Amino acid sequence: MTVPKVLAVAPLLLAAIAVAAQWTSLKSTGPYDYNPRSTVHVYLLWFPPHAVPMNLTLLNVTWWKPEAIWFKGTYPVHICDSGCRYVPATIYVVQDGVRVVEPSKTPLGELVTSFVSRHIRRICAQGTAMVAPNKIIVLNYTTQIWISDIYCLEGNNWFWLRLLPYILREELIAEGVEAVEFRDPRVHVSVPAKPPGDYVIPAGWYLDPATKRVFRIPDEPNTIARLNLTIAQLSAALAEARGEAARLSAENQRLRAQLEALNYTCVQLEEELNLCQPRLEMLQAANATLTTQLTQLKAENSQLKAKAAELNKSLAKLNEEYASQTAQLQSQLEAWTRAAWIGAALGATAGAAATALALRRRK
Numbered sequence: 423m424t425v426p427k428v429l430a431v432a433p434l435l436l437a438a439i440a441v442a443a444q445w446t447s448l449k450s451t452g453p454y455d456y457n458p459r460s461t462v463h464v465y466l467l468w469f470p471p472h473a474v475p476m477n478l479t480l481l482n483v484t485w486w487k488p489e490a491i492w493f494k495g496t497y498p499v500h501i502c503d504s505g506c507r508y509v510p511a512t513i514y515v516v517q518d519g520v521r522v523v524e525p526s527k528t529p530l531g532e533l534v535t536s537f538v539s540r541h542i543r544r545i546c547a548q549g550t551a552m553v554a555p556n557k558i559i560v561l562n563y564t565t566q567i568w569i570s571d572i573y574c575l576e577g578n579n580w581f582w583l584r585l586l587p588y589i590l591r592e593e594l595i596a597e598g599v600e601a602v603e604f605r606d607p608r609v610h611v612s613v614p615a616k617p618p619g620d621y622v623i624p625a626g627w628y629l630d631p632a633t634k635r636v637f638r639i640p641d642e643p644n645t646i647a648r649l650n651l652t653i654a655q656l657s658a659a660l661a662e663a664r665g666e667a668a669r670l671s672a673e674n675q676r677l678r679a680q681l682e683a684l685n686y687t688c689v690q691l692e693e694e695l696n697l698c699q700p701r702l703e704m705l706q707a708a709n710a711t712l713t714t715q716l717t718q719l720k721a722e723n724s725q726l727k728a729k730a731a732e733l734n735k736s737l738a739k740l741n742e743e744y745a746s747q748t749a750q751l752q753s754q755l756e757a758w759t760r761a762a763w764i765g766a767a768l769g770a771t772a773g774a775a776a777t778a779l780a781l782r783r784r785k
Contacts, residue, residue, distance in 0.1 A: 462610055463610065463632070464610045464611070464612050464631070465610070465611045465612070465628040465629065465630055466578070466579050466612050466628060466629045466631060467579050467582065467585075467611070467612065467624075467626060467627070467628060467629075468573075468579075468580050468627045468628055468629035468636055469552035469554070469573035469580045469582075469627055470552075470554050470571070470627045470636070470638070471636055472554055473552035473553055473554040473571070473573060474552070474553055474554075475550050475551070475552055475553075476495040476496070476497055476515070476550070476551055476552075476553045477495055477496070477549060477550055477551070478493040478494070478495045478515060478546065478553075478572070479493060480493055480539060480542055480543055481493060481514075482535075482539070483522060483535045483538045483539045484535070485521070485522035485523060485524055485525060485534070485535065487521070488521050489516040489517075489518075489521075489569065490516075490517075490520060490521040490522045491516065491517045491520060491538075491542060491572075491583065492514060492515075492516055493514070493515040493516075493551075493572070494512065494513070494514055494515070495512075495513045495515055495553075496510045496511065496512060496513060497510070497511055497513045498510055498511070499511040499563070499564065499566070501563050501564075509563075509564060510564070511564040511565065511566055512564060512565050513553075513566050513567075513568055514565075514566070514567045514568070515553055515567075515568045515570055515572060516567065516569050516570065517571070517572045517583045517584060518557075518569045518570060518571055518584070519584055520583065520584055520586055520587065522534060522535060522538055537590075538586075538590065541586070541589075541590065542583065542586075544576075545574050545576045545581050545583070546574035546576075546583075548574070548575045548576065549575075550575065551572055551573060551574050551575075552572075552573040552580065553568060553570045553571075553572055553573075554570055554571045554572075554573075555568040555569065555570040556570060556571065557569040571583075571584060572584075578612075582624075582626055585624055588624065611628065625638075625639045625640055626638070626639060627639075
């Protein structure tokens with residue numbers, strides 16, 4: 423087997439380590455080979471910091487569904503009913519993104535699932551696995567399905583089961599597995615169960631034994647695919663820019679026509695303004711004259727209001743005097759009327775008495 427293509431961290435790996443600062447200073451949780459006197463810097467395939475340990479038992483390997491590799495394990499889950507507590511739950515764990523091709527399409531035929539099962543048992547032979555769930559399906563309180571990334575300790579490295587297609591190329595196919603190639607001769611990557619010959623370094627989680635730091639190498643397509651993608655993106659951007667330029671050109675023509683129409687309207691308005699300017703001056707002079715007259719009328723009106731107020735006061739005083747004299751005359755008239763009635767009554771009484779006296783004397 424030839425020496426694997428080595429890790430060229432140039433800018434990409436250094437950027438990946440910098441971005442992974444949130445996962446810094448994670449101590450190793452398993453054994454690994456590390457020679458501090460070696461001049462070759464080796465990164466070990468590892469598991470992500472958010473993974474959880476779980477003892478897994480391989481159930482089966484199927485080919486008729488995307489979730490092909492099934493395990494069974496237990497993990498405590500938090501349940502709250504009358505109170506909150508942790509109880510052990512049965513967890514069915516499936517490696518995300520790996521499926522087995524239909525057996526008749528492989529050289530092994532019907533033996534393909536057994537062949538794959540033996541490889542998985544060999545890789546996961548040391549017991550505890552690290553499970554990083556991507557999706558959790560809750561069947562009930564104590565039964566769940568975790569579609570996850572599964573990492574098994576093989577020898578001195580943690581092997582990601584999603585990398586099985588790299589060693590079982592004819593028997594397995596994987597969906598969404600990317601690899602990235604580096605060429606820095608100073609750095610090497612140790613990947614368990616690597617395929618024969620030259621190989622690309624898969625994206626994933628790695629441990630730097632010297633610093634005990636876990637970092638992630640991001641998914642990155644190969645150079646040609648990346649260039650094709652960039653060219654396609656630039657072509658789409660260029661087509662969009664050309665369409666935008668055509669739209670802006672049409673908009674510019676429309677705005678120019680609108681500006682010419684506005685300029686023509688402005689000239690007409692200036693001519694009308696020049697014609698109206700003398701009339702405006704005449705109206706302003708007439709307005710000044712009317713303003714002066716209005717001021718004078720306001721002053722005269724104020725004077726008339728003052729005179730009217732004085733006349734009202736005099737009239738009120740005359741009315742009071744008239745009322746007083748009328749009352750006096752009314753009193754005198756009433757007195758005179760009473761005296762006249764009394765005199766008449768006395769005269770009648772006296773006449774009656776004289777008549778009676780005369781009659782007596784005749785008798």
